[in-house]
Amino acid sequence: xxxxxxxxxxxxxxxxxxxxxxxxxxxxxxxxxxxxxxxxxxxxxxxxxxxxxxxxxxxxxxxxxxxxxxxxxxxxxxxxxxxxxxxxxxxxxxxxxxxxxxxxxxxxxxxxxxxxxxxxxxxxxxxxxxxxxxxxxxxxxxxxxxxxxxxxxxxxxxxxxxxxxxxxxxxxxxxxxxxxxxxxxxxxxxx
Numbered sequence: 001x002x003x004x005x006x007x008x009x010x011x012x013x014x015x016x017x018x019x020x021x022x023x024x025x026x027x028x029x030x031x032x033x034x035x036x037x038x039x040x041x042x043x044x045x046x047x048x049x050x051x052x053x054x055x056x057x058x059x060x061x062x063x064x065x066x067x068x069x070x071x072x073x074x075x076x077x078x079x080x081x082x083x084x085x086x087x088x089x090x091x092x093x094x095x096x097x098x099x100x101x102x103x104x105x106x107x108x109x110x111x112x113x114x115x116x117x118x119x120x121x122x123x124x125x126x127x128x129x130x131x132x133x134x135x136x137x138x139x140x141x142x143x144x145x146x147x148x149x150x151x152x153x154x155x156x157x158x159x160x161x162x163x164x165x166x167x168x169x170x171x172x173x174x175x176x177x178x179x180x181x182x183x184x185x186x187x188x189x190x191x
Contacts, residue, residue, distance in 0.1 A: 010057045010186040021050045022187055025167065039167055039189075041138050045080055054166060054186065058085045061164050061184045062134050068161055069131040072096055074120070074149050078137035081166060085136060094133075096149050097121050107156050111148035120148050122156055129157035140165040140185060143177030150181060 010018050024044035031038040044050050058081065062068050072094040073082025079095055086093035099108065099119035106121040127133070133153050140146060140163075150160045163178060168185035175183055 010054075012057070012060070013053055017053065021053055024050050025187075039139055039169075041077060041080075041166065044166075051084070054081065055084045055088050057186050058136065058164055059088050061162065062089055066161065067132065068134040070094055070127065070158070071134050071136055072122075072149065072153060072158075074135065074137040074145055075101070077139075078135075081138060082136040085134075094122060094126060096135075096152060107152060109148045109152040109155065111144050113144060114142070118145070118148075120145065120152055122152055124156075127153065127156045127158045131158045132161045133158040135160060135163045136165075137163075138166045140168040140174040140178075140183070141172045143172075143174030146174065147177055150178070 010021065013021065021044065024041075024047055026040040026043055028038040028040055030036065044054065062071075062085070068089065068091060070092045071082045071086040071089065073079045074096050075098050083093045097120065099121055102121050102123050105124040107124055108119050108121045110117055110119045135146065135149050135153065137146060137149075146163055146165075150163065153160050160181065162182040162184055164184045164186075166186050168174065168188045170188050170190055
């Protein structure tokens, strides 16, 4: 697989360190079924220095985008990256949950998947109107979940300043689906 570590946020670590961080993302062929290649970030999360490097790279993006009032993470791996980022930035964290995981009242956005539909929810009243929100997740693939998350944040009165991803799977259309929005990725890989 060919990777692009050209984004200043991660390449600022230096090419050797950026490559070491990338090497901690394990590629699992044919999981959960062929021809999918699952990107397992568990080894990266288990490496304290690498996780700190990723959080710091995301923090540089947030500052470059003019600052944020809150970080929102998409369930579930967006929680693992978004919560430490929010702590680093000194702002709050909002979990955007799968349907049925939060007690009412909630705001909800449904969206299409390749194999059906899904929904994402946010607890009503947890987002201050006009708040500048950075959306965070681990992988940008087709962009369906990210587009729904951005719509949900805006429906709740927030302003999405950027969407940030650890890894973009180029060629799956995610960036195109989010056209008109600021999309930042730390790594880019062929799908």
